[in-house]
Amino acid sequence: MSDRIIAIIPVKNFHYSKLRLAHILSDSERQKFAYLMLQDVLFTLKQIPSIIKIVITTPSDNILRFKDQKIKILVDSAPSINIALDNAINYCKRFNASYFLILPSDVPLIDKQDIENMLETKKKTNAQIIIVPSNRNDGTNSLLFDADLKIKTFYGNDSFRKHISEFKNKFKVKIFNSFRIGLDIDYKDDLDALYKFTNCNKSLALSYLISLNFNFT
Numbered sequence: 545m546s547d548r549i550i551a552i553i554p555v556k557n558f559h560y561s562k563l564r565l566a567h568i569l570s571d572s573e574r575q576k577f578a579y580l581m582l583q584d585v586l587f588t589l590k591q592i593p594s595i596i597k598i599v600i601t602t603p604s605d606n607i608l609r610f611k612d613q614k615i616k617i618l619v620d621s622a623p624s625i626n627i628a629l630d631n632a633i634n635y636c637k638r639f640n641a642s643y644f645l646i647l648p649s650d651v652p653l654i655d656k657q658d659i660e661n662m663l664e665t666k667k668k669t670n671a672q673i674i675i676v677p678s679n680r681n682d683g684t685n686s687l688l689f690d691a692d693l694k695i696k697t698f699y700g701n702d703s704f705r706k707h708i709s710e711f712k713n714k715f716k717v718k719i720f721n722s723f724r725i726g727l728d729i730d731y732k733d734d735l736d737a738l739y740k741f742t743n744c745n746k747s748l749a750l751s752y753l754i755s756l757n758f759n760f761t
Contacts, residue, residue, distance in 0.1 A: 547594040547663065550641045550691070552632050554625050554699070555582060555649045557604035562650070564730050573756060580749040581729065584652035587748075590614060591656050594663070597639060601632040625699045637691065646687040646697070652749045653724035653741060662688050662720055671718035673711055677704045679726035686725050689715075736761050 561578035562569070569577060589595050590612070600607055601618045618635060622628040629646065636644060643666075645659070666674050666688060673693070676686035684703040689695060693715065698706035711717045727737055729749075738750055739760040753760075 548640065548642045549592070549595045549645050549663075549688075550636045550639060550643075551589050551595050551598045551645045551647060552629065552636065553582070553585065553598065553600050553647055553649050554628055554632075555600050555602040555604070555607055557602070558606065559604075562729065565732070565735075568732060568758075577749055577752060578650065580752050581652045582649040583748050584746075585647060585649055585654055586612075586615065588654050588656055589647075589659075592659055595645070595659075596641065597636070599632055599636055601628045603628075626697045629697050629699070633695075641691040643688055644691050647725075648685060648728055650729045651685060651725055651727060652729065652738060652747045653727050655724055658722050658725050661722070662686070665718060665720055669718045670716060672715040673717045674720050675704070675707055675711075675717060676720050676722050676725045678728055679723060683728065685728055686720075686722075732761075 558575040558578050562574045565574055586598065589598050598615045599618060600615065601620050603619065603621045605619060607617055618632055620628045620631055622631060633644060647654070662674050662676070665671070672690050673695070674688040675684060677683070678685045682702055682704060684699065684707050687697070687707070696710060698710060708717065727734060729735060729738060735753065735758070738747070739753070
């Protein structure tokens with residue numbers, strides 16, 4: 545059977561997105577930038593034939609503007625991201641997927657090859673779970689895992705360590721380092737890295753910052 549992957553993306557209300565950038569971007573700029581990063585991620589995922597569905601779990605109705613047969617919006621007012629992800633995973637089990645892929649919405653550098661390399665590594669190592677840490681090695685920037693696994697997620701502070709601690713004695717786990725997936729945008733130096741390592745023609749989010757005459761260093 546060919547690979548069947550469902551991507552799951554938790555998305556905050558854009559009003560509360562990227563608050564650490566509030567000192568350098570206005571509220572409207574922050575919200576548009578967060579929206580365009582999500583668009584960058586969706587654009588990449590839609591290029592991958594083995595991804596049969598993209599599920600966005602969000603507490604916000606304003607995400608409903610996405611009109612695409614491959615994208616499903618789950619409006620969920622769960623009290624935490626981990627409960628929302630658990631609900632999304634349970635929803636996705638009806639689609640007979642091979643794997644679930646959890647990704648954040650703020651990794652605009654992500655490339656089709658990154659996902660293909662994760663999948664190849666999973667198969668070569670027979671890992672049940674692939675974990676991609678953030679470039680700071682504190683957060684978890686992606687989980688790729690067998691759809692029949694029952695897992696608990698620990699997104700939030702120090703999630704990478706918590707996921708390793710939770711999974712290592714239960715499943716075969718492989719850590720997969722990827723600069724592009726590992727670069728989630730939270731701070732000014734992340735914006736500088738985005739500017740340095742990508743082509744503005746490949747990122748709507750970066751193109752938007754450039755149109756603002758943003759002061760990169």
